[in-house]
Amino acid sequence: MSLAYFAIVCLICGDNQAKSACGWSELPKDWQIWAKNCINYQNVGQWHFVIKECVVSYQTLSLPCTATYEIKKSEFLAFAYPIQTREQLLAWVQHLRQQYPDARHHCYGYIIGDPHNTTSAGFDDDGEPNGTAGRPILSVLQHKAIGNCLIVVVRYFGGIKLGAGGLTRAYATAAQMVVDQMVLSQFVPQTTLRIKTSFAHEAQLRYLVLAAGGEMLQVDYALDVCATVRLDAARLKEFVASLGVYGQLLDSQ
Missing domain, CATH: 3.30.230.30 (Impact, N-terminal domain)
Known part of the structure; x- marks a missing residue:
């Protein structure tokens, strides 16, 4: 399980096996209750990322x-x-x-x-x-x-x-x-993401990163395109929602 600075609070999956794999049982009980009661999440494939609303600069x-x-x-x-x-x-x-x-x-x-x-x-x-x-x-x-x-x-x-x-x-x-x-x-908290996309959608992914005020740190080419992206943590929810079919979020930190 990956916890992004003031952004991704926890990961929830739709089945017990996936929950076990991401360490759901290791979360404190109050976090589990909070996450289950939270209705503000975004679907990314089979994963549900619970996003904390308030990302504070200081x-x-x-x-x-x-x-x-x-x-x-x-x-x-x-x-x-x-x-x-x-x-x-x-x-x-x-x-x-x-x-x-x-x-x-x-x-x-x-x-x-x-x-x-x-x-x-x-x-x-x-x-x-x-x-x-x-x-x-x-x-x-x-x-x-x-x-x-x-x-x-x-x-x-x-x-x-x-x-x-x-x-x-x-x-x-x-x-x-x-x-x-x-x-x-x-100081504005930032988060780093790894995103998988196709060659056909790489240009659109670059546009979405730019629109979110982020930057492409690294792009690896193999069977697919794997991009490492950094952006302000406050823009994370908006960016994940904009991905749609243009990219799959692999992890964040």
């Missing part, structure tokens, strides 16, 4: 940026990076640990995906009192609704304790200062 960071905040001899170096995977965020954190090995703390907060409905957000206090560092950093990202973004705050301790409240305010201030330096752009 603000994200265009380029890395930095800011510095000082209070009571403690220095807070804030760094912001655009990310799309957890591997990327861990790589940036490790980079800063190596660049500032003598710093007392390397705390961070991040959101991967839509900040309004994220499936991957988190923080790390890195030795600071629980909830006084990573949590306020993440709260700034959530309040500003910035997705696919990592903020790391590197702290050099100045010898004067700030207290829990002071730490929370300091990390939040550093995070806000780096947010103020950000150049933001609109």
Whole structure:
């Protein structure tokens, strides 16, 4: 079974054998109930693709940026990076640990995906009192609704304790200062499809992709034509409906 980003929620087939093949039984019960109650689907051959209506775009960071905040001899170096995977965020954190090995703390907060409905957000206090560092950093990202973004705050301790409240305010201030330096752009979720068509219908398929604002990434020729297509996830339902006899959707991601 393939789950497209904010688009294809699940696959339903008309017979039990097909349901088993696509992993229907592995779906959470509430997803099964939701899918069965959903009347807004498109037939593509024997498959029924249940399409989620709301595909949300959101603000994200265009380029890395930095800011510095000082209070009571403690220095807070804030760094912001655009990310799309957890591997990327861990790589940036490790980079800063190596660049500032003598710093007392390397705390961070991040959101991967839509900040309004994220499936991957988190923080790390890195030795600071629980909830006084990573949590306020993440709260700034959530309040500003910035997705696919990592903020790391590197702290050099100045010898004067700030207290829990002071730490929370300091990390939040550093995070806000780096947010103020950000150049933001609109992130639009996209999905990639593989479509099989005939040689006779290739030109029409290309027209449909163009009309949906998509692009042909790759075309393979064998007995049939197999095209890899990318388009905005919000246009997926419209595009699938337009295929008709001109193409068969093989999979999506």
